[in-house]
Amino acid sequence: MEYIVETKGLTKSYGGKQVVKNVDLKVPKECVYGFMGPNGAGKSTTLKMLLGLIRCTDGQAWIDGKEMNQKNRLEILRETGSLIESPSYYGHLTGRENLEIVRTLKKAPEKEVDQVLELVRMERQQDKKAREYSLGMKQRLGLAAALIGRPRLLILDEPTNGLDPAGIQEIRELICELPKRMGITVLVSSHLLSEMDQMADYVGIINHGQLIFQDKLEALHEHSKSKLLLRVMNRTAALKILEGRQIEGRVTEEGILIPGLSDDRAADLVSALAAGGAGLYRIEERQKSLEDIFLSLTGRRESL
Amino acid sequence: MLFACVKTEQKKLRHSHLWAAFLIIPLLPTVMGAANYVNNLGLLKSEWYSLWTQHSLFYANFFYAPLIALYCSYIWRVEHLNYNWNHLMTMPVSAADVFLSKLLLAVRCTLLLQLWMWVLFLAAGKVVGLPGLPDPQILIWLLRGSVGAVAVTALQLVLSMIIRSFAVPIALALLGSVGGLLASNSGLGLFWPYSLMLMGMNANKTEDMVSSSLGFGVSTLVFFLVFTGAGILWLKRKDVHAT
Known part of the structure; x- marks a missing residue:
C-alpha cells in the first residue's frame, strides 16, 4: 500500500530524554x-517533525x-495544510486578511479564500478582527487557512480542543467530509477515544513517545470490546451462577463486571440469574475507555 | 517568492499605529537639539552646521537605534503572539525569504525615518531663524547614517526574533548606542555596529568622522552580512516553539 505519511524510527530527544x-x-x-494518546505522549512533537x-x-x-x-x-509544505497546537492568527487583522496572507504565500487563486470561508461557514464574520473571534471561530479560521492551496494532506493537532459540543460536532463533520469531497488525507490527533470513534478510518496510539498500536479502527474495537455490568440484589447467588457458566465476574x-x-448467551444468563434468585434488576453495557484500552495494549495502567 | 513575502509582511503591519510613533518620537530630539542650539549661540557660530551638531547629538545617539529597534520588535511581535511561529514556518517560504522580507521593510523604515529627520531639521532651522537652506552635505550625512544603520537593523531584527520581549531589544539598542558613542570617541567605531550610524551622520561633530569611506563601507558590509547570515541560519536550524 502507498502511504501519504510514512516514518521510520522517528525519534526526538530533548537533553537526552526521548519524547x-x-x-x-x-x-x-x-x-x-x-x-491518539494522552496529553504529553508525544503527539504534537511527532506532528511538528512531519512538518519540519x-x-x-x-x-x-x-x-x-x-x-x-x-x-x-x-515542496512538502506547499501540498500540506496544518493546524498545530492552537490556532495561529494575526489578531489585528480580519479573518479575511489572515486568509489572504496564506493565499499569497501558497500562490493559490484568489477565489479560494471565498471557497474556504464558505466551507467553514465564516462568510459573515470574515471582516471582523481575528482577536475578537471566539475560540471556535479561531479554530475554524485556522482550518480554513489550512485548506487554502488545496493541500493533499491536512495535519490537525487537537482541532476540537476547547470547543463547545456544537463546535466539536461541526469540525468533526467537516473533517469526515474532506477525504471524500476533496481527496484530502487528514491526520488528526486527539486524546479522546470517543472523538476518533466518530471520524477515524485508521488509528495510531502513542504513549510515552512510543507507537503502541496502529491499524484500522475496527481492529482497535477488538481491543475495546465492551463489558457488561450486572446489578443484582444477591451477589453471592449471582457469582455462583456465573461460576457455573465459567464467566469471569469482577x-x-x-456491581459485577463481566x-x-x-x-x-446474554439472554440465557439473564434468565438463569432471574431463576436462580440473584435479583437482577439492571444490566448495562460498559464501553472501554481509552484508559482501559491502554491497559490491554500495554498491560499497565496509565493515568490520562 | 521574496516579493510575495514582502507583500504579506506589509499586510501584517496594517491597522498598526506604528507610523504615529515614527512621526511623533523624532520631534523630541528635534526640539531638544534646537533648544540646545538657541541656548548656546555664543559657542555655535556655523549656522546650519552648528544646528546639525545639536540636532544629531540627541537623535543619532539616543533615538535612531531605539526607533529601529522598535520597528524590528513590532515586526516580530506579530509572530511571537498567538502561535504564529507555527504558521510562519509551515508556509512554503524559505528561511532566507522570511528574514529578508522583514529586513527589507525595516531598512525602508530606517531610510524614511532619515528623510523625516531632514524635514524636521529644516523646520527647526527655520524656527530658530537660520537663513537660506543647509548645505546638501548634511543630507548626504543623513543618508550615509542610514547606510550605517543597515548593519544595526539586521542585528536588531535578529535580537527581536530571538528575544520574545518587546522592550528588551529596544533597551539593548539604547545601550548599544551609548556604547557606540564611547567606541567612536575612542577611535574604535568601525568595530562596533552601533557606532556606524553615528559616524555616518557625523553626529555632534563638525569635522567628518568618516576618515576612510572604504573602512566605513567594509565594516558596515561585514556586520550586515554576519548578522543577516546568523539570522537566516537560526531560522533554518532552530526548532520552532510557538509558546
Missing part, C-alpha cells in the same frame, strides 16, 4: 487517520514519497 521513540507511522491515502517545525534526532519521515529535509521542505462498587457476551 518520541522509534515511531513508524503509516498513514494511507485519502483517509482520516486518528493519532522541529528536527528529528533520529529516523526519517516521508510525506507523499518525499523525505522531509531542508531540500524538500518547501465485583466492583457498582466480559461482553453475544446476544443469545
